[in-house]
Amino acid sequence: MLNTADILETINMIRQENLDIRxxxxxxxxxxxxxxxxxxxxxxxxxxxxxxxxxxxxxxxxxxxxxxxxxxxxxxxxxxxxxxxxxxxxxxxxxxxxxxxxxxxxxxxxxxxxxxxxxxxxxxxxxxxxxxxxxxxxxxxxxxxxxxxxxxxxxxxxxxxxxxxxxxxxxxxxxxxxxxxxxxxxxxxxxNVPQDNPFMAGAFHGVGENECAINVGVSGPGVVASAIKRAGDVDMSALADIIKTTAFKITRVGQLVASEASKRLGVPFGIVDLSLAPTPAIGDSVARILEEMGLETCGCHGTTAALAMLNDAVKKGGVMASSHVGGLSGAFIPVSEDEGMIHAIESGCLTLEKLEAMTAVCSVGLDMIAIPGETDEAVISGIIADETAIGVQNTKTTAVRVIPVWGKGPGESVSFGGLLGYAPIADINMTSPLRFISRGGRIPAPIHSLKN
Amino acid sequence: MKAVISVTGKDNVGIIAGVSAYCADRGANIIDITQSVLQEYFAMIMLTEIDKLTVPFSDFVDGLSAFGKERGLEIHTMHEDIFNTMHHI
Missing domain, CATH: 3.20.70.20 (Anaerobic Ribonucleotide-triphosphate Reductase Large Chain)
Incomplete structure (x- = not known):
């Protein structure tokens, strides 16, 4: 039987804390x-x-x-x-x-x-x-x-x-x-691109998939941030439990919507992607979750640890809530699409190098980062090479979506509108990796023993 | 199929009567009501059976929401499954 507190909690998540199916x-x-x-x-x-x-x-x-x-x-x-x-x-x-x-x-x-x-x-x-x-x-x-x-x-x-x-x-x-x-x-x-990712811009329908499939991506950074806030000064074990419980509830809604859509459209259900996907709206930010966990500003030392814990707890909570999990599944850290990340970059606390470290422990990678328009092609390739190295060595998906904004430089900003958001142009290291990048060929696949 | 109707807003005379009449006119059978008034703030949760609705469910939802707006109330109508899946394993 339904009880009033549960009903009010759900309504509050949707109306006040921006819970949605992304x-x-x-x-x-x-x-x-x-x-x-x-x-x-x-x-x-x-x-x-x-x-x-x-x-x-x-x-x-x-x-x-x-x-x-x-x-x-x-x-x-x-x-x-x-x-x-x-x-x-x-x-x-x-x-x-x-x-x-x-x-x-x-x-x-x-x-x-x-x-x-x-x-x-x-x-x-x-x-x-x-x-x-x-x-x-x-x-x-x-x-x-x-x-x-x-x-x-x-x-x-x-x-x-x-x-x-x-x-x-x-x-x-x-x-x-x-x-x-x-x-x-x-x-x-x-x-390591996933074949069933429902999120843009990286979505495609992989070769081993059904003729047609329904994949659903959930969201809900605001719900997680509020739950952590309500919990107050608890220790990390309790914090992880709160995140897991919240992720479970969020994902259950995703599973419900996915199975309903699959039934009504007569199309097989593929996966639910357990991602915490932020938007530029206030109260819908992954960076603010990390700050709610106790960081002064996202990007300070401790950020990678906080993000690793968040990402792991989201997966643990979400996995049990859905019959099939896939896609990117984890916390997204796109800069222009996250109000807290935008603030962290503007304040100078969050740099590209720190973001790169963060991508080693969370979903996807360097995402929606505006860089100076004059950035050399080799530097962009260098960013891609670093990011792929993290993905390849750690057997995880990583990605690069950087925007060299033509005619703009550090200190200026750019607005893409809607869910793509806005971003300050990040000041990046322009030293050239040209000789390294131009060698071409393949970096051999990594060894999976002797781990250090 | 059951739907949960939640009504919140400033307390006033006839909120329950109004919402109940709206439901009755459209074939929604009320199964359970919980309501409380905290200072001047009114909150009600109504569980209704909607198998015999005389209007499409989406019209029922929109109509009830508009009905609430006219009276300064927030009314949300949602399928009970969203609560069941979220809070029960």
């Missing part, structure tokens, strides 16, 4: 769209996406209304386009991006992910064509998201790809310079 993402396989005829290929892609996800937004809205829980985004992820492009040229790849953009508009979704390539070991012809077309594809579309996996624990790191991605990010920044280089906010470089 995204219902429908993964759609596009393998059956393959054709060597350009026109037929594009028509197949458009028809498959728009027919399969036809009811996605409507169903999401129905669930939202019925259960009284906001579902912020309804999105689609597709098979990495580099895998279905066959022998088409870069021009057709750009047309595919436009087709996906058109399909996203038709469906009423804000992002569609899967303009992606997996090149951790080497390049196929299709992945080369796709990667080289990314800047133009992101410049001429609004809702398409792109990702490239350049490293994995099994394969090591493809340094040619790391080198190339530095240039691609710079070119994307240049081609979207009229809009503060926003193209780069829709481009992620990964190590």
């Amino acid at each position: 995204t219902i993402t429908m993964g759609i396989s596009l393998f059956d769209c393959v054709s060597d005829d350009k026109k037929r290929f594009l028509t197949n892609v458009y028809d498959k996406v728009t027919s399969t996800a036809r009811d996605l937004v409507k169903t999401g809205e129905q669930i939202e209304k019925e259960y009284g829980i906001p579902i912020v985004n309804k999105r689609v992820s597709v098979t990495p386009v580099s895998l279905i492009g066959g022998n088409h040229t870069g021009e057709t790849y750009v047309e595919t991006a436009k087709t996906l953009d058109k399909a996203a508009k038709e469906l009423g979704i804000n992002f569609i992910g899967g303009y992606s390539a997996l090149v951790e070991k080497g390049f196929t012809r299709g992945s080369t064509e796709l990667i080289n077309s990314i800047p133009e594809a992101l410049a001429c579309t609004e809702r398409v998201c792109s990702s490239v996996n350049v490293a994995s624990t099994k394969s090591g790191t493809n340094m040619d790809a790391v080198n190339l991605m530095g240039r691609i990010i710079k070119k994307t920044a240049f081609l979207t310079k009229e809009n503060d280089s926003i193209g780069c906010a829709k481009l992620v470089v990964f190590a």
Whole structure:
């Protein structure tokens, strides 16, 4: 039987503490769209996406209304386009991006992910064509998201790809310079990319997945921060328990929404992603959780330990709440999308180097960080190489989504609007790793014994 | 199927009567009511059976919310499963 305190707790989480379902993402396989005829290929892609996800937004809205829980985004992820492009040229790849953009508009979704390539070991012809077309594809579309996996624990790191991605990010920044280089906010470089991630910009529908699947990403940093605040000065064991209990409750809502959406849409349930995803809104910040745990400002010494504990407790609480967990699952630390992180960077307490250390213990990586527009391509590749090293060596997903904002430098700021937020331009180390990056080749896969 | 209606706001004459009449007019059967008044603050939680609703559930939710707004009350109507899944294993 329901009791009043439980009901009020749930209502309070939703109304006061910004608990929401961040995204219902429908993964759609596009393998059956393959054709060597350009026109037929594009028509197949458009028809498959728009027919399969036809009811996605409507169903999401129905669930939202019925259960009284906001579902912020309804999105689609597709098979990495580099895998279905066959022998088409870069021009057709750009047309595919436009087709996906058109399909996203038709469906009423804000992002569609899967303009992606997996090149951790080497390049196929299709992945080369796709990667080289990314800047133009992101410049001429609004809702398409792109990702490239350049490293994995099994394969090591493809340094040619790391080198190339530095240039691609710079070119994307240049081609979207009229809009503060926003193209780069829709481009992620990964190590150990998950195949079922529902969160943008890194979402795509992996090769081992169902024809179609529903993946759900939950949120709720505000709920965790409030629970810690209410607990007061308890010790770490008690704190970990509070985080676990809260994560459990948050994830249960995600599981409920995922199974309802799956049932109503007649599409298999994939996974629930147990992430604490922040927004730029006050009271929806991961950095503020760390500060509530006792740090003066996020970024001070102790931050990595606090984040490691938070991330671990979120997973422990969430795992039992859902039948299948996957995606990125952990605390996100995007800078421009987190009010507390923005404050920490502005105050000078949080630096890129500290963020890098934090990515060793939490979900994903250097995310939504605005850097000076004049940052050299090799420096960006260096950032990517460092981040992939952390992911590869620790058998975890890491990623880089940095935005070299064209024409802007340290001390200035940039606003991307909506959930992408705003950010001060971070002052970064510009010393050149050019010779190291230009060597190319592959960093061999790491050994998994003799751990030190 | 059951829905939980929560009503909060400044205490006034006829809140329960108003919400109950709204439910009755649309075929929602009230199973349980808990209410309290703390100083001037009114809080009520109502459990209702909504299998025989005469209007679509989404209209019922919107209508009740609008009904509350006119009287300075916050009214939220949610499917009971969200509470069950969150608080019961």
